[in-house]
Amino acid sequence: MTEFTLPFDKIGIKDHARVGGKCASLGEMTQAGVAVPTGFAVTTDAYLAMLDHTGLRREIEAQLASTNLNDVLSLDRSAQAIQIRFRSHKLPAAVEAAIRADYSAMGDDLPVAVRSSATAEDLPDASFAGQQDTYLWVVGADAVIEHVRDCWASLFTARAMKYRADHALGQIDVLMSVAVQKMVNAQTAGVAMTIDPLTGDRTRIVIDASYGLGELVVSGIVTPDNFTVEKVLMEIIDRKISDKHVELVPDVAAATTVEREVDEGRRNRQCLTDAQVIAVAQLAKALERRNKCPQDVEWAFDADLPEGENLVALQSRPETVWSQKPAAPATTGFAMGMMGMVGALNNPVGSKK
């Protein structure tokens, strides 16, 4: 059955092929009762309708036919041309109607984030889709529709095209879904990894946190506060408080987000309470247990929600660096029985420091 949109609470991991990784994971979390901002996926069916019911597919194919994918200049020109083609077409009426219906169901001109949700599983989505396909604080159905189209078009940035060429992937076979999600009014936000990204230590949860939306943390524009939480005991065992000079906050009047200098009083202060750090760690740990592998979680504290219910998960995906390494011989040798004890006595742990 063709469905152009699917609300998160109707999406599971089985829908991956038509809603992409991000939406599938948001759907899974929503169904599991994890606090996730509401939203819906614009499915790959909608994208296919865009390609096939507007003549866009033929235009892209024609453009690609004349592109030398190994020539940077040619690739750039071609990417720009395809972007223009995308913008020259309106969405098929049925797709537009579906988006309008789901968007208005979320509320009256609710600010939302519009993000791409890639379907190609073996492609880490940042490197293939880039960062530009996230649009924050989008207000109004027209703007949402426009940004859905922008997300689709972002499949054809020069960088994405080059990536597919290098990996022998068909240029037009990769499909894209788009997530439309209630915008979080983030007081603080960041990332939590359920593994120490520096050492691969699975007993630790490492949290980066800063003021405002998490994008500045992810993109590295701000040096976040950094917390290490022991995963089993759920205790903060290390913290580094940084100078968080800038925050990304909504500009409600302009319906967009702006970078703003953080005032002196707040910038060097720990941005989360200890209880909030533990709450983030608990959330990340629960997501790891649910997904059965180390997770990379984006989270935020929403200023519009009541205390105690204001922590939301924005994204959870498998950690890729350590998970892809062959099972590391993290275990040192050990002996059983009395020989183990003899070894322990001969080389007691405290003597090794």
Next chain:
Amino acid sequence: MDVTTPMFPSAYDLKAPVGAEGWEDLYPYYLKFQPALREKEDQKFWFCDSQHWPNPFKPFDTMTVEFAVKCLGQYNTRHYLVPPANGVDYRIHNGYVYMSPIGVPAEDIEARIPQFMERAGHYFQNWPTLLENWHKKVKANIDEMESISFEKLPAVVPLEWIKDGVGLDNTTALTENYDRMIQLIYRTWQYHFEFLNLGYAAYLDFFGFMKGQFPTIPDQAIAKMVQGHNSDLFRPDDEIKKLARLAVELGIADALKTGSVDAALAAVGAQENGSKWIAAWEAAKDPWFNYTTGNGFYSTDKYWNEHLEIPLGYLRDYIVRVQAGETIERPMDALHAERDRIASEYEEMMSPEAAEAFQGKLGLARTVYPYVEDHNFYIEHWSMGVFWKKMRSLSKLLHEEGFWPTEDGMFYLDRNEVRDVIFDYGNAWATGGDWAGPTYWPDEIERRKRIIDALATQAPQPALNNPPELITEPFTIMLWGITSESIKNWIGGDEDSDDLVGMAASPGAVEGIARVIRSPDQLDEIQQGEILVAPVTAPSWAPVFGKIQATVTDIGGMMSHAAIVCREYGLPAVTGTGSASSRIKTGDKIRVDGNTGKVTILS
């Protein structure tokens, strides 16, 4: 640091404080640094055990360190042949005890392994039956000590003894009973270490395995997986809680709230349900009130049995809390579930082979570890309580006969001098002449008392001479928490900083008002919600752990009593800070982080 300057001073350069001159006479020759052995003694690293013996010794009390450390050593050296470790050498200097572990020469370690495996292996394989027998042996000693009493010498030998042709006098029992008491407590101390070193060895094995699997795992997480929760060590406190709850249920709680012990008990007895509660109180006393507010190592320790106002004070606190609707009982099911959760979550992160090893090592550690906690009740509290009670009765007897002006005079004599006094007492009684003691001892005791008081004005050094490059002796690490790392902290203490660093002994972080407690007599000063700061704590302070938010100590490692009790009561603890009790003042606002081992003075 200048390589030629030792990190810590030599004992030979450490002068006694003013007024303590001549302190050497108070202790036997083998306990002191002999001048002729300076070169040899200065080569060794000695650390002060102020965790167990924080105050200068009265001569009689040195017996506790002598018996304890001698018996610890014998099990490593002569019973089980622990491959790398012999016993611990010890000396008394300026009133405090310094320890120096004796390692086994590298070339001899290999040969000890098979013997250790056979000997220690036998204990591990037969732990429950051997432990059951241990309880019988210890109890038999206690019973025998209880049966012993010291009687004043009568004017004449009883007529029956004449008629029965006994042929002995009343000094015989006095001498023999004294010697027997010393023998019994000496045996008790051997039993103390029969299982303890092995308990630590199994723990060390599990500990090392976990650190190998997860190099960053907090020590306290490992302790939590092993720790039992219904240890007999906590039974006295649990009994008081039960009595508080019962008093409220029977409606007699208000009668207990005021007055002396006798008055309160009489008031309860007069109530309708009073006799039921009195019966429960009496039942709890034996054996659970054989419990000291100290650590069992000093003749001055106060035992609940002889100071019923102590448990009554705790009882009154608990009654108030029960009446306020609080739950004072420890959540045993939750504690057990938490222990199992922690173990299973770490296990989930292991390979299947490691998980199998984990099960084996955890199983052994959990089998043997309860002894590490339980023994403390049976030896330090119960056995030592009976021992001190009998010794105090002997001291009182001799005081009444005029040998010394105060009831506790005997403890200023060493244990062999007491034999002399008993002989003096019997000798002049036999000859019909005068005792020498009453003219000799009062002045001598006064002199000794002045010396000990003077010694107490000077704190001990944390250590003497140079530490080895690496501390490798397993029991030093486990029992005393001394590692190359912690020694650095002793020296690195930055007096200007507002932070103190110690061992992260029990997790959690809190801020609150400090209450510095130097002696168990001050325990009733503690107010609800304060943070206890003390040179060292004893497990018997458990009842105040219901009131406090966290604990900070100067001395002690992961397995110190404060650490064990705090983990048991779910309170943050930082131990072994070196100087918290002198740097922090009562009323200071402090932050205690039991996860990182940091204590910050906020204001």
